[in-house]
Amino acid sequence: MTEASQLLPTAEKSRQSRLLRIAIVEDNATARTNLRGHLMAIEQFDIASYSNGNELKNGLRLANFDLVLMDFHLGQSKTGVEWILQLQEQGLFKASTGLVFVTSDGMPQTIGQILDLHPDFIIIKPYTMRSLRLNMIHYLRLRKEIQPVLDCMSRKDNLQALNIITHMLKGNVNKRFKNDFLKMRGRLLMAEKQYPEAISLYSDVLKKSSNILWAHWGLIKSEFFTGRWQQCQKMLNHLISESLTKDKAFEWMASLSIGKKDYHEAARLLDNIKDSELSIQATRLKVFAYKMLDKSDLAQALLEKKVQNNLSVKDRMFDYALELARFHIQMAEHLVNSDDHVTLSQEDYEEQRLHKLIEARKLIGKANRGQADRQSETQKNYMLALAYTIEGDQERAEKLIHDTNSIGSLSKANTSTLIDAVKVWFGLGNSDKANEILAECDEQLLVQENHIERLICAELVSELEETYHIEKDRALAANDKGMKLYNAREYSDAIACFHKAYSTFPGVPAFSLNLLQCLGDLEQQEFKGLLVDHLLQELETVTLNEKNQKRLARIKVKLGR
Template sequence: MEYRIAIVEDNATARTTLRGHLLPIGHLNVRSFASGVELKSALRKQHFELLLMDYHLGQGKSGVEWIHALREAGYIRPSTGIIFLTSDRSPQAIGRIMDLQPDILLIKPYTIASLTRQIRHYISYRHYADPILKEMDNKQRSNAISLLQKQVREGVPSRLVNDIRKLYARLLYENGEIQRAMNIYDEVLTRSDKVLWAQWGKIRCQYAAGKWPECQSELSTMVHSSLARDRAFEWLASLSFEKKSYGQVEDYLENIKFSELSLSATRMKSIAFQKQNKVVEAIDLFQKKRAMHRSAKDRFNDFTFELAEFYLLLAEESPTTNRRESLSQARKLVGIAGRNQGDRQMLQKRDYLLAFSAILEQDEDKAASLLDEDYMDNYLRTEPSLLVIAAKVHYGLGNEEKANALLLLARQKNEETQAITEQVSNSALIITSGKELGLNHEQAVALNETGTHMFVEKNFLGALKHFYDAFTLSADTAAFGLNLVQCMIEADTAVYRKFSVQSLLSCVAELELTQGNQQRLNQLTLLAQAAAEKKG
């Protein structure tokens, strides 16, 4: 079987050399590209089973940033193999590459023998796991797990055991089987506690299971690792953000060198500033990041669009009569970032931001006219934050049904987002926007119903997540909070995400309660006390 491999390397001589090294290996159809932009254009037309990326791609986005962006936009399939090459031996660069869990990492200068050996190993793994990977690409995770379990029973070749174990843990996690995935990561770490992919896998499982104290403890250790330091601080900041401890968010992100602060971490820090009434500091942060990337068009445009969104947020929170300056700044920035754009995603972002500006100016005709292009209704690759803006635009034009659907799509897409800072920031935006538009309660009811079915089936972990999300979306609905308390008690879970049983009981007690809910609260309080006494 022949596999398609794309080389992405900005140096023409290095591209040619790499191609010459790959062709003799066999089983490879090799194409090469000078930039992430060229790769993205090619991915619109065809799929590659393997991407070979240089880390530094000139002055634009790094190879890591391109892989992240292409994954989030759905250009790269779950099965796509990733190879990274780099001459940068700094812990920050190696750590960011390892965060993506590449299949192969080669440090330049590499030997032809090492490149050949590693790629032949990947091809062997790819051939062995091909039926599983196809099911992954078709989003049939349960089928993929069944096929993998069958292969394990039949005996995995010793040379592929680590690859299959890593794939198995990933599939279990993505399928919501968090504890089983955690067991694999623990097993790997028992053999060696320095396996970075297993360390991060365990942390993701702890986070997904709502075990935030354990998660925070692991992260506090990982900040001392040069390979994991920046990402650990991003995670700690995200946990603080969810607890609305915005001062702590700022403090954690201050530990990351300014030049290394990612786009999503910059956005989170700006929101933390704004929540502390430090609007000037937030704007200054974006302006400094823009200035730093002025010679790199793609990064410069990303930060310019982000600053435009921030100005629109400020305008939205201001009285109608005080919006002019913020809206003027937002439109100016959108014009700069949207100039000479041929990418349909960027065009969609430009036009939705301009349409939202028109809505805030109460110019519905102008907003509606900006929605005429065919790309405006294609949300396949639209990021969650822009889906929220789109929901606000359609709500402002009187289409509540579409606004609700777009918010729901934003929630679903955000669940798949890999970067924790991006996921947490988006989640806060989705919840706040849904509340402003009066659309949260309907989604909360649906989540609560699903959680109730899971609770009856004793799928407590799934039920906890749904009850928590329902109560987060509709925090004045006591029944949702009571369901979460009951599930925590039944699951013997003293702390779930930001709530302890006691803090949640106190939170619900402050709400307006019906007689039935008050009786239920009293019963659950007694049950919680009995459970605590039994443990103590």
Template sequence: MLDYSHKRFLIVDDFSDFRTSLKAMLRELGAKDVDMADRGEDALSLCRHKRYDIILHDYNLGAGKNGQQVLEELLIGKLISHECIFVMVTAESSQAMVLSALEHEPDAYLTKPFNRASLSQRLDKLVERKTALQPILQALDKQDSSAVLAACASLSQQDKRYAPLCLRYQAGALRELGRLDELEKLLTALLADRTVPWACIALGNLLQTRGQLPRAQQVYELALKSFPMFPGLYDGLAAVLSAQGEGKRAQNLLEEAVRLSPLAIRRQMQLGKLALENDDFGIASKAFRSAVEQGRTSCFKNPENYLGLTQALTGQAVDGSLDKRLQLDINQTISELQKTYSNDQAVQVRARLAHASSLVLSGDAAQAKKLTEEAVARLAELESFFSAEAAMAVASQLRELGQAEASDTLLKNCVEIYGDDPAVMQGIALQTSDPAILGSGLQALELNRQGVRSYQQGEHGQALEHFRAALALQPKNISMALNTAQSLLRLGGEQATPALLEECRACLEVVRIMPENDPRFARYQKLRHKAFGDE
């Protein structure tokens, strides 16, 4: 039996008798530092102030966060290190619960009841594994992908038992380092030997990113023949089919994934979006409703789920008329959305437009007009801009509600901010053919492309000039502002002139309009930290 006297334990369970019993077991194993909590929220609070070595967390805690949601939040918030052992404990054994819990990969899954001997045996194996993997896990905590690769190579040579685990860590490190050719070679070689679900998903994602959709589809389809109970494979294949325009097949796959593992809020949200695109408003309503309900205690809570549910309910109007039952459901959804996100002015605008669209179908044109006018007035007061997808949705709603001028203004801003994205431009072109809107960014796009090429070739001074010229033409464009800021910081590092630093900060002030859910937000934060130092 291992020495647990220096390990810090956290027990989370809503039954006091079980907490006391489990603590006694740990004491018998030599544990001295054992904390307890009966709610997921309390567990998170404890983890914010103390680093634990081993967490034994019950899955179902009644009202509030469940074990899966706590684990998600611990990982996203980096409240536990990679060396921490997280054991999911439960008396439940339903397929839906087990698959949902295992998808988030706790270190172990322990079914009640168990005795001290079985607990000791399980913990000993987990500690032994974490100890062997320690150099890799410490490198992961430091976000040092090169060190991860070196540690993987060393451990694979020292102990062949850990070679399969090392391959997975190695694949992640190669992806983080952008060494994609090496990653593809590693995954292809592994899958030629045996079918491994995580490797299939990794290769499928890589191939999709590279535009090799038929090959990615083949990878997922072959994997599903061997692992039909693995929901992540359905997700991957659905994404590939959707990218190929096969939205209905993609929806069917996600419906199967949700049937297997319904307690995954992001999967429910994706199913809702696909169903909306397919005008399957019944499935969309069911999926978004599940996402809303799960989101009440999840860190993945998202206003898009409320808005999606509202759109799906509105889509169920018959012959252009919305019955009272549906309108009541919409009113309740909108009310909860506005209350939950009372400080988010962009959400408040979208909530009013969604409500107005439903009221038009309910025959309340006067109230619909009032809400629309309130939304238009609030648009001018927004401190940050919408995401590209949200901006196009709002523009479409404004046009449908008789606000063509406001719609065109929003689309023009969208071009200025996101016009370097071809997919965004295609979406805008579906709403307008106005050359004053669509043609304003072409020269800036070419200058930005030239800047990227120069930067990649190490011609940083030339790259900066291209980026500056592009940004001058499209002063609200996020990518161009970030590119200019990065080039200025690169030259600032070499020349350290206050003028370059001040120009960089001005570029980053432009980017403040970016919503936090934009995938470039992390890059913006890193550049801002370098430019401002104290933030």
């Protein structure tokens, strides 16, 4: 035994001694068997085979895989892309797990969706043994090179993984692996919210070759989360002319419009994507735009169409059914919280509200069939509890949220479910519990990697703050959190908190100054469409004390003004 091997941890020795664990997800039994045979002809692997994403999800709960080979079309189920996105959201698909897509569909929309996930490679059917072998050998050699990085990622030590890959890139990297190393470093920079460094990396890659799509999307995502939306818009304007990126570009552009509260433009942009091609996230975006434009009839029609068109794809139908249920609940809320019902008779108002809630409960019941995991149960039970709260049936709502056997914990709930929980607890008169969950919602929004989920949920939180008249308290809390993050030099999160405080409770000079100072430290001229010049003009119209005047003067120097 060598000295180096003696120093290896037990878990590391075990990893080196075992076979690479591969999961094949393919609905066609013959294709599944053939792919397994072809892989075993290349090298000995530990292979598990599944026919759909649900089976893979159950498999991931029991064991981890080093590599997943995922078919795009999975028969009467969601697509492979939809399953991977869901598994990532639920924390079941590790960042260190390799991903290969297998598809016979070469349509630009399909390839574009796959490329957005940054797979290690794509196998186009019918594939040859030579192409499969070449790609697999490249991947296996790459994996051996970056195994220390993957080990750190498995332990969720992304910072150490980043340090290792950065050090490796400074050495003599095999030219065949250079782009793979850069792609990995870009992912880790974004995971660590080191967006300026990520922007620099992706920009350098694109200077050398402008057709590398993973670098385009990495740059767009980095600029989006940095708040450099003007630059983000310029890149997207270019990508809408490319067939492989067109639909995704329109989706991102609509996201920018939602962020700027230009709902007309968001709806117009999404009209460029056929309804049948809208992803569930893009559908949510369009429904939200319609709702903000008071076009609830169009929003409901779109969701009903998506439910009807996916009746044969049960997993996807359940998702759309829940979205339609949530829409009905929101419409019932609107009737309660707005003054619209004064134009209706009390009888008509009660009838409309009850109809919405009954429809919501039916849809939740439909979505309940075949969805037995705890996270889904938590989501559906809080939606039901919210419906009962709006109806005034507090007893049934309380029974649902106190029945731990059915409701489970909120610790792994998604942001939308947390918002439902906040509304339930406010409705039950427990503001302390509501605010506690709202604080957890804030934390989750800071780390939310899905830009559409982050945008929509941030808007829903703003509506909630207005409904319960807690804007000032929430703005002060966001500003305090921003100061702590700023002092810890976590500028990307700090600026998000300062912007939250500024937009939630306008007119407070301290909020404007904090936001302006953070922009200066980040050397940015805008954040989410809000320009430095606008903030400076605002501050010129208010009277500042001597201390803040000196502070503003220092900020101007830093900004070159």
